[in-house]
Amino acid sequence: xxxxxxxxDEPGSSRPGPNCPSWCEHCPExxxxxxxxxxxxxxxxxxxxxGFQEVNLEVKPAHFEVPRPRQGGRPEDREPHVEVESxxxxxxxxxxxxxxxxxxxRLAHALAMAADAVDHEQxx
Ligand SMILES: [Zn+2]
Numbered sequence: 001x002x003x004x005x006x007x008x009d010e011p012g013s014s015r016p017g018p019n020c021p022s023w024c025e026h027c028p029e030x031x032x033x034x035x036x037x038x039x040x041x042x043x044x045x046x047x048x049x050x051g052f053q054e055v056n057l058e059v060k061p062a063h064f065e066v067p068r069p070r071q072g073g074r075p076e077d078r079e080p081h082v083e084v085e086s087x088x089x090x091x092x093x094x095x096x097x098x099x100x101x102x103x104x105x106r107l108a109h110a111l112a113m114a115a116d117a118v119d120h121e122q123x124x
Contacts, residue, residue, distance in 0.1 A: 021080060023061045035067040039080070055093070058085045062098075 014028040016039075023041040030036045041061035048055050063080040082104035086093040099107060 021061075021063065024063075030064075033066055033068075037065045039063040039065060053088050056087050058087075059083070062096075 014026055016024040016027045017037070020027055020037070020039055021041075024039040025042055026040040028038050030038055039062060043058045043060045046057050046059070048057065060083055061080060062083040080101070082099045082101065083096040084099070085096040
């Protein structure tokens with residue numbers, strides 16, 4: 001597999017550029033603000049059930065990097081973070097949910113503990 005980071009970073013390209021984080025795989029340049037980059041890492045998909053229908057989740061590392069970050073606001077809007085998008089039959093169920101790295105780890109740990117509890121009960 002070629003190293004996409006070595007490829008030319010053409011204007012308007014969505015390929016990772018030389019200043020991208022190592023996890024960046026898709027990197028569109030938004031029109032606003034000028035000089036911004038939208039870093040996106042590898043997407044991992046999973047599905048669940050909400051009681052009525054299958055819900056598809058996509059998890060990825062992300063960072064909307066702007067030349068002059070806004071002051072204030074949510075930390076996940078200014079720093080690399082983890083995004084979770086949910087959809088049903090390809091239709092988004094709202095805006096992506098952003099987690100700080102610490103909260104993403106907390107959620108992953110909670111999911112693993114809940115799965116372990118179910119596994120343990122089923123093995124009794
Ligand atoms: Zn990037």
